[in-house]
Amino acid sequence: MFEKPSKLNPALIAGLAIGVVSGLPGLNLINCCCCAGIILGGMLAVHLYKQEFTGEMPPMESSDALVLGIMAGIVGAVSSVVVGGLVTVLFGGVEERFIMKFLEEFFSRMEESGGMPPGSVDELMEQMERSFEESRTFGGILRNLFFSLIIYPIFAMLGGLIGYGLLVKKKPAGPSQQAQA
Amino acid sequence: MIPRRTILVVFFLAVLFWCAGFLLLPFITIAGFDSSDGYAFYGRVCHQIDARSWHVGAEPFGVCIRCSAIYLGALVSLFVMLLVREPDSRVARWAFLVTIAAVAFDVGLDLLGVASNTELSRTITGGLAGVAAPWFVMPLFVDAVQQLLRKRVQSQQGDVIHVRETE
Numbered sequence: 001m002f003e004k005p006s007k008l009n010p011a012l013i014a015g016l017a018i019g020v021v022s023g024l025p026g027l028n029l030i031n032c033c034c035c036a037g038i039i040l041g042g043m044l045a046v047h048l049y050k051q052e053f054t055g056e057m058p059p060m061e062s063s064d065a066l067v068l069g070i071m072a073g074i075v076g077a078v079s080s081v082v083v084g085g086l087v088t089v090l091f092g093g094v095e096e097r098f099i100m101k102f103l104e105e106f107f108s109r110m111e112e113s114g115g116m117p118p119g120s121v122d123e124l125m126e127q128m129e130r131s132f133e134e135s136r137t138f139g140g141i142l143r144n145l146f147f148s149l150i151i152y153p154i155f156a157m158l159g160g161l162i163g164y165g166l167l168v169k170k171k172p173a174g175p176s177q178q179a180q181a
Numbered sequence: 182m183i184p185r186r187t188i189l190v191v192f193f194l195a196v197l198f199w200c201a202g203f204l205l206l207p208f209i210t211i212a213g214f215d216s217s218d219g220y221a222f223y224g225r226v227c228h229q230i231d232a233r234s235w236h237v238g239a240e241p242f243g244v245c246i247r248c249s250a251i252y253l254g255a256l257v258s259l260f261v262m263l264l265v266r267e268p269d270s271r272v273a274r275w276a277f278l279v280t281i282a283a284v285a286f287d288v289g290l291d292l293l294g295v296a297s298n299t300e301l302s303r304t305i306t307g308g309l310a311g312v313a314a315p316w317f318v319m320p321l322f323v324d325a326v327q328q329l330l331r332k333r334v335q336s337q338q339g340d341v342i343h344v345r346e347t348e
Contacts (some may be wrong), residue, residue, distance in 0.1 A: 032227055034226060034248055034251060063332070065325065066326070109294070123232075143221070147221070151225050158318060162317070165274065166278075
């Protein structure tokens with residue numbers, strides 16, 4: 001009997017994707033929408049894992065998706081902190097100013113079109129500056145890592161299950177599985 | 182094997198704890214305690230724009246209106262799931278996809294500057310997505326947990342047999 005493929009590679013790739021999306025300032029705003037970037041990362045892990053299955057292998061199960069999601073979330077949490085740190089070290093103030101300018105213009109346009117109430121842009125910019133300052137301290141990095149290690153596996157697990165529900169075609173249970181149930 | 186209901190109760194309690202966290206933050210601030218860590222924690226999953234959040238007095242909840250509606254909708258659904266049978270999985274899947282599309286539509290129109298969303302539209306689309314999500318995700322979660330526990334029991338039994346054979 002063939003065994004299922006290893007979960008390590010898909011979890012690592014999806015986790016790194018989560019890390020890049022969550023670690024890059026500006027791009028990480030996608031996570032403001034109920035952790036959409038992390039949920040999509042969990043779905044990506046399931047999609048990649050599904051590609052590794054051949055006809056002789058036992059079918060993929062929801063427990064595989066759950067474990068994959070948690071693994072991708074843990075990798076994503078660590079890699080997002082690493083990517084965020086690297087970006088700060090490599091680009092420092094230049095990258096920060098670029099992102100701030102881009103976001104300020106974007107949010108100002110939303111404010112002018114009535115999409116955001118007056119005064120929201122200043123408030124957002126203050127929040128962004130605070131988070132930039134915090135992310136440069138050792139305590140800030142540790143706190144980020146701690147929060148990420150709680151949140152990312154949970155949302156990536158949900159993403160994995162959603163991915164399993166949407167992307168994986170369930171095979172009808174065989175006689176042995178029916179007997180087990 | 183752990184019954185479906187037990188797994189649902191544990192998950193319901195976890196979501197209740199999560200919701201209590203962001204709902205209590207303004208009360209903690211009003212009581213004079215430091216709630217900045219709590220806001221920073223929920224800040225990982227939400228933009229927390231003050232004008233787009235519900236408030237207690239002048240203090241906002243830990244997440245915005247749409248996120249609050251999603252989580253509270255999910256909490257209500259999980260409670261109802263404890264009382265009734267699950268619907269057809271295809272219905273749950275389509276309900277989930279349609280409500281997610283509604284959220285994306287509401288956000289997209291706003292981002293593109295076509296039409297600004299309102300407190301009501303954010304509450305309704307978020308709430309519906311929150312209500313629909315558990316009916317789609319929870320059967321998969323329950324199934325996954327039961328599979329993992331079954332495998333664990335099987336591997337423990339395998340270990341016992343292996344030890345007896347070596348003795």
